[in-house]
Amino acid sequence: MDRHEMFLAVNPVFATAKGCLGLLRHTGIKEAAQLAEEIDLTVKGSMKTPPEISRVYMISNEARYHIGNILARESGCDVIVDLPCGYVPRGLAIADMKKTFYGFDLPAVIEEVEPAIRKIATKEQQKYLNYKAVDATNYDSMKSALSGVKGKICILMDGLLGYFNEPELDSVCKNISRLLAEYGGCWITADKFSLESTVVTYNALTGADGEMIRSMMLKGGAKVADIAQNHTVIQEGTPEEAKKFFSGYGFDIREISYADKVPDLLSLKDSPEEMSALREAYENIPIWIMTVNKEKISDEKKGKEFKAEIRVEGSRLICELEGRLDTITAPDLLTGFNDNMTDDIKEITVDMAETEYISSAGLRVLLSMRKKLSGVGNFHIINYSDSIKEILGVTGFDQLFGMA
Numbered sequence: 001m002d003r004h005e006m007f008l009a010v011n012p013v014f015a016t017a018k019g020c021l022g023l024l025r026h027t028g029i030k031e032a033a034q035l036a037e038e039i040d041l042t043v044k045g046s047m048k049t050p051p052e053i054s055r056v057y058m059i060s061n062e063a064r065y066h067i068g069n070i071l072a073r074e075s076g077c078d079v080i081v082d083l084p085c086g087y088v089p090r091g092l093a094i095a096d097m098k099k100t101f102y103g104f105d106l107p108a109v110i111e112e113v114e115p116a117i118r119k120i121a122t123k124e125q126q127k128y129l130n131y132k133a134v135d136a137t138n139y140d141s142m143k144s145a146l147s148g149v150k151g152k153i154c155i156l157m158d159g160l161l162g163y164f165n166e167p168e169l170d171s172v173c174k175n176i177s178r179l180l181a182e183y184g185g186c187w188i189t190a191d192k193f194s195l196e197s198t199v200v201t202y203n204a205l206t207g208a209d210g211e212m213i214r215s216m217m218l219k220g221g222a223k224v225a226d227i228a229q230n231h232t233v234i235q236e237g238t239p240e241e242a243k244k245f246f247s248g249y250g251f252d253i254r255e256i257s258y259a260d261k262v263p264d265l266l267s268l269k270d271s272p273e274e275m276s277a278l279r280e281a282y283e284n285i286p287i288w289i290m291t292v293n294k295e296k297i298s299d300e301k302k303g304k305e306f307k308a309e310i311r312v313e314g315s316r317l318i319c320e321l322e323g324r325l326d327t328i329t330a331p332d333l334l335t336g337f338n339d340n341m342t343d344d345i346k347e348i349t350v351d352m353a354e355t356e357y358i359s360s361a362g363l364r365v366l367l368s369m370r371k372k373l374s375g376v377g378n379f380h381i382i383n384y385s386d387s388i389k390e391i392l393g394v395t396g397f398d399q400l401f402g403m404a
């Protein structure tokens with residue numbers, strides 16, 4: 001299994017970001033076109049999109065990209081954390097503002113995007129650029145990626161929250177509130193409204209009802225990311241419910257609208273009527289600027305280092321997991337498993353006595369381990385805590401693993 005195959009096996013959600021650069025390259029943003037030359041943008045399993053819909057996706061992506069940059073400029077922070085940075089050239093725009101840029105994303109993206117960006121960045125821009133592999137559900141990965149940073153940080157989040165299940169969303173909110181309590185600064189995101197923004201873009205540009213775009217995007221994203229559709233407050237809550245949910249993590253929310261910030265878009269430079277229709281439609285798309293109220297947040301202790309102890313006893317493979325099983329750590333488990341798995345193994349036992357947390361990447365690896373067994377019923381998860389049981393229950397994996 002090569003590294004790319006490993007990344008795809010653990011968490012293929014990174015592939016969703018290639019489409020964003022694929023769209024941005026056609027807008028007239030010079031750096032996006034340059035970057036697209038450096039990166040292989042083919043995405044296995046992506047769906048063919050009719051041209052009029054691709055145009056809508058392109059325009060809404062361009063709007064989101066510029067709005068993010070403008071808000072970063074106005075954030076009052078010298079350090080901008082783009083979480084997730086994907087493959088877009090935001091780092092170069094932030095470097096031009098003479099702000100320090102941290103591009104955070106899964107290892108699969110960082111390994112590909114960093115060398116490509118560095119190839120096209122000027123000497124001056126290079127000084128401001130940092131790219132770090134993190135998992136947003138893993139606090140320690142982000143904390144160590146920020147080592148040496150002093151002063152306030154602006155966490156810019158575009159296109160992430162919709163990919164999480166409930167326990168993952170819970171971790172991410174806790175992690176960001178801890179980071180902001182420590183560094184100060186803000187969390188800027190319109191993720192609750194990202195589908196909405198594309199729906200209204202379609203509506204403003206074509207005059208037609210944009211609802212079918214919503215299901216197309218959900219299906220397309222879920223197919224590339226290979227995830228079941230999530231049912232969190234991001235997909236299913238009202239804006240009021242979502243605000244209440246976030247304030248439960250200590251966030252105070254200030255709301256502005258897309259229309260307040262959207263500049264004249266390059267992709268609509270020959271079409272001022274469409275630009276003004278879009279601006280009007282964006283009045284109803286909120287962006288949240290969140291700060292943390294320190295008194296409202298709880299303190300979490302540092303997690304245990306991840307370990308996967310794997311041994312074979314006769315025809316049985318035993319795997320003891322310690323710490324957090326997430327996108328950062330799951331490759332270790334998969335490698336250890338592949339090294340030990342043979343046709344003689346008839347039974348697998350995963351001992352989770354010391355496992356603190358499991359994300360969908362971890363669940364994916366457990367599932368692929370189970371699939372390697374020819375007979376069913378010989379895959380056991382033992383000694384799991386109530387919180388792991390809850391995660392498995394919420395995601396429906398308890399049924400798959402015969403634990404329900």
Ligand SMILES: C[S@@+](CC[C@H](N)C(=O)[O-])C[C@H]1O[C@@H](n2cnc3c(N)ncnc32)[C@H](O)[C@@H]1O
Nearest residue numbers: 014016017020084085086105106135136158159
């Ligand atoms: C739709 S893309 C958006 C990327 C970028 N902001 C853009 O606008 O092009 C989603 C990104 O989320 C990243 N991602 C998914 N799960 C993540 C996690 N747990 N931690 C950090 N990044 C994650 C993926 O790797 C992917 O790059």
